[in-house]
Amino acid sequence: MELKWLEDFVSLAETRSFSRSAELRHVSQPAFSRRIQALEAWLATELIDRSVYPTRLTQAGQIFYEQALTMLSQAHEARTLLRGHVGAPVPTIEFAVPHTLSLTYFPRWLERIEAKMGQVHTRLRALNVHDAVLSLVEGGCDLVMGYHHPSHPVALDPARYDMLILGSEPISPFSAPGRAGRPRHTLPGAADARVPYLSYTPNAYLGRMTEVIIANAPTRLFLDRVYETDMAEGLKAMALAGHGVAFLPHSAVDDAVAGGRLIRLDRSARGAGAHPFTLTMEIRLYCDKLALQGDDPRQKLVRALWDVVRDELRETAGGTAG
Structure with missing residues (x-):
């Protein structure tokens, strides 16, 4: 039996919803269901009454719910106790x-x-x-x-x-400077002249933020994905070397912008305060x-x-x- 199975079961007992508990536990619903089934198999009894909606516990599930809470509490107390004595002489x-x-x-x-x-x-x-x-x-x-x-x-x-x-953190497109201090690469590009695009991997959170920017851009962006990584620092290094445009959090590039090694690309002719390709995160x-x-x-x-x-x-x- 795995500790996370108990945590899954307690969540399901409290929400009475497989989909909601899967969301709260940050797993897919099929994976969450398999873990509940694995717990039931280990206990050799059904914990969930699947014949009714919304989900409810069987009698065995109601009994085990209290036991699961106790087991989780004891496990966390044991970890807390050991953290205080093993490898950490002071609270960390x-x-x-x-x-x-x-x-x-x-x-x-x-x-x-x-x-x-x-x-x-x-x-x-x-x-x-x-x-x-x-x-x-x-x-x-x-x-x-x-x-x-x-x-x-x-x-x-x-x-x-x-x-x-x-606080907040904006994410914007940046390029290395080219001749006369102008950006080496500019947006939005064109169908026959796509902009080399330094991209996050699909599952990276900043990649999803970049997708939101691109999807909501006031004009279509013509991009050619030439490089991909899940690290903003990796994209920054490639942008500094002039390989293309990268959408980067401002805190990651403040030094490079101040030193003139990167240029922000979304300063609009509509005014200094207009940044059509910027998104702000909390x-x-x-x-x-x-x-x-x-x-x-x-x-x-x-x-x-x-x-x-x-x-x-x-x-x-x-x-x-x-």
Whole structure:
């Protein structure tokens, strides 16, 4: 039996919906159903009454629900206890952060927080947005910092998870300069002169944001996908070398733009404030509410940091708690 099967079952018992629980657990519905079936096979009994709608538990499922809660609680308590004694002599907050934010936003953000509460021992796992959120759901980290946009929202249950909006991050197209300081590549291109396009892989969150920009562009973009990677830093390096146009978060290219090594391409003739190929994402911080209620040293540290961040946002009116 796997721990995630218990977490799946508890979620299903609470939502009474396979589709909703699959969404909250960040897996496809077929995969979620297979995991529930695997748990039932391991227990040799049916937990779900599939003859009715909405879904409900069988009598065995109702009994096992209480047992599952106890087992999960004990497992998490054991992990918390061991984290405090093995390999971490002092309380350490575990972050899951997308690669780009881990290199750009996170270091400056942590410096600002530590100026208010003193040095914080942290451990950071650089993951894509999906895996970072999944790590939080499965108890693999304390806090997740990630991007959010209404077109591709992070589906975490607000009854279970707290959220703070730390700020915003625009993503825009950039090119290396060519002759006379003008962009080497320009948009929108033409059917017979497509622009070399440095692309994210399809499953990358920033790739989905770029697809939204392209789909909603006021004029058709003629692009030739010549390179693909899931890392913004990889696209930045290719753009700096002049290989094409890349859509990049501003925090990843501020230094290159300031030094004249990259040029933003969507400055419209309609005015300095018009940027037809830019999309703005929120930068959010997520936490499991249960982690803010514990009394072990690490949970107290997580709660202290959360309070500092929330209070800072209230003071500056630059963020939102939810």
